Amino acid sequence: MQARRTPTQNHLLAALPAAELMRLAPHLEPVPLPLGAVIYESGGAQDYVYFPASGIVSLLYVMNDGSAAEIAVVGNEGMVGVALFMGGGTTPSRAVVQSAGRAWRLDAARIKAEFARGGALQRLLLRYTQALITQMTQTAVCNRHHVLEQQLCRWLLLSLDRLPSNRLVMTQQLIANMLGVRHEGVTEAAGRLQAEGLIDYRRGRIRVLDRAKLEKRVCECYGVVRRECDRLFAPAPALVAALAA
Amino acid sequence: MAAAIQNSLLAALPRKSYLRLAPGLAPVELVFGEVLYEAGDPIRDVYFPTQSLVSLLTVVEGHLALEVGMVGREGMVGVPLVLGADVSPVRALVQGAGPALKMDAQRFRNELNASPPLQREVQRYIYAMMVQISQTAGCNRFHVVEARLARWLLMTRDRMRSGHFRMTHEFLSHMLGVRRVGVTEAASALQRRKLIEYSRGSINILDDRGLEAACCSCYQVVNGMHETAAA
Numbered sequence: 001m002q003a004r005r006t007p008t009q010n011h012l013l014a015a016l017p018a019a020e021l022m023r024l025a026p027h028l029e030p031v032p033l034p035l036g037a038v039i040y041e042s043g044g045a046q047d048y049v050y051f052p053a054s055g056i057v058s059l060l061y062v063m064n065d066g067s068a069a070e071i072a073v074v075g076n077e078g079m080v081g082v083a084l085f086m087g088g089g090t091t092p093s094r095a096v097v098q099s100a101g102r103a104w105r106l107d108a109a110r111i112k113a114e115f116a117r118g119g120a121l122q123r124l125l126l127r128y129t130q131a132l133i134t135q136m137t138q139t140a141v142c143n144r145h146h147v148l149e150q151q152l153c154r155w156l157l158l159s160l161d162r163l164p165s166n167r168l169v170m171t172q173q174l175i176a177n178m179l180g181v182r183h184e185g186v187t188e189a190a191g192r193l194q195a196e197g198l199i200d201y202r203r204g205r206i207r208v209l210d211r212a213k214l215e216k217r218v219c220e221c222y223g224v225v226r227r228e229c230d231r232l233f234a235p236a237p238a239l240v241a242a243l244a245a
Numbered sequence: 246m247a248a249a250i251q252n253s254l255l256a257a258l259p260r261k262s263y264l265r266l267a268p269g270l271a272p273v274e275l276v277f278g279e280v281l282y283e284a285g286d287p288i289r290d291v292y293f294p295t296q297s298l299v300s301l302l303t304v305v306e307g308h309l310a311l312e313v314g315m316v317g318r319e320g321m322v323g324v325p326l327v328l329g330a331d332v333s334p335v336r337a338l339v340q341g342a343g344p345a346l347k348m349d350a351q352r353f354r355n356e357l358n359a360s361p362p363l364q365r366e367v368q369r370y371i372y373a374m375m376v377q378i379s380q381t382a383g384c385n386r387f388h389v390v391e392a393r394l395a396r397w398l399l400m401t402r403d404r405m406r407s408g409h410f411r412m413t414h415e416f417l418s419h420m421l422g423v424r425r426v427g428v429t430e431a432a433s434a435l436q437r438r439k440l441i442e443y444s445r446g447s448i449n450i451l452d453d454r455g456l457e458a459a460c461c462s463c464y465q466v467v468n469g470m471h472e473t474a475a476a
Contacts, residue, residue, distance in 0.1 A: 061383035064462035069386045071379040087365060088372035092466055093379060116361070123329055130328035133375055137313045137334070140382035141303050144311050144422035180386040220306065
């Protein structure tokens with residue numbers, strides 16, 4: 001049996017008024033997001049924007065020497081390709097699928113035209129951009145001020161929020177690459193969380209056993225990002241009034 | 246308007262759009278150390294620096310934690326308004342005294358709605374700013390304090406158009422998110438190499454080329470972005 005697929009699995013698309021979503025729908029193309037796939041390469045052209053229905057895309061900032069660090073994660077709450085409608089050219093960031101899933105994609109010309117119309121899609125994408133800026137800012141702060149173990153907790157919780165279960169398929173090397181730290185550091189931090197019964201980690205699979213404890217252990221950066229994201233989808237008073245009228 | 250438009254975001258607007266906007270822009274003098282918004286404050290005005298410099302600082306656990314953005318004549322302060330938020334998530338602190346143009350938030354919103362060219366310029370600027378934030382995240386992860394201090398001094402110089410400015414250790418430690426002793430060490434190292442002169446809260450860049458060589462690649466990246474955005 002094939003699972004029902006609808007664009008509304010993505011929260012941004014789901015938040016659009018019916019008329020706007022119907023206008024977009026014929027142009028939304030369902031595509032798989034295979035684990036490890038590079039959606040955009042640093043400095044490369046961006047031909048589409050992606051609205052994930054499931055899975056996680058990691059945005060990495062790539063330094064001149066090739067080293068990279070994750071600056072944000074995007075799941076079905078968001079979209080990948082902000083540069084296209086914000087008028088940015090090529091960018092020093094790479095978008096990689098960190099957890100396999102599916103997405104709806106829209107070509108560059110279409111998203112630019114739709115964004116330029118103004119209306120609900122533009123407002124929603126701008127608000128999402130603000131949420132993304134908050135996430136990037138918090139990542140910068142977290143990289144500077146918090147110990148690796150807290151960063152790992154933040155990363156696990158942000159990932160879990162974007163996944164349907166408490167399981168993550170992820171090697172320590174990949175986590176190290178995402179966080180921009182050494183593999184040994186991740187092993188140590190994950191080992192401590194495992195010893196205390198917060199996670200179970202074996203052969204590239206992480207199972208979160210005690211989410212409440214993980215939330216106690218994490219730095220405030222997680223909460224800041226989470227609240228900003230919740231705010232994005234809180235019904236605006238004007239919208240509520242319009243619906244009630 | 247006889248004088249050249251000194252804020253490059255405004256200067257990039259078509260003349261007609263700029264003339265429409267101009268009556269709402271009030272010239273103000275920003276004072277060193279002045280807080281334009283606290284984190285969590287409503288944004289009542291937006292600012293377009295002309296010869297001043299504003300730092301955007303995050304607050305963590307009640308303390309200033311890190312500078313995540315620097316706004317000078319290339320940009321504007323009050324970006325969340327454009328993105329549909331009316332509260333500032335960061336503290337906006339005047340770091341370089343000087344003139345700016347100020348506009349009431351409501352008026353700016355109206356102008357923005359009425360002017361697609363203004364929307365385009367502001368959005369491009371916001372994107373460049375996002376690159377600056379992600380670069381800060383990457384830079385904080387990978388680069389040593391000395392290289393980051395050198396980058397920060399150059400970014401300040403570019404926006405102030407002067408290699409001489411006031412700056413305390415305390416302030417620099419918030420900017421870079423390191424302890425004061427870390428700032429002292431990095432600044433002394435740059436001073437020993439005769440790249441800067443630093444005494445009693447006053448910095449003088451002595452060797453621009455040398456400082457450019459001492460800073461990390463992030464400086465070129467962010468510079469490139471703003472040049473693209475302003476092109």
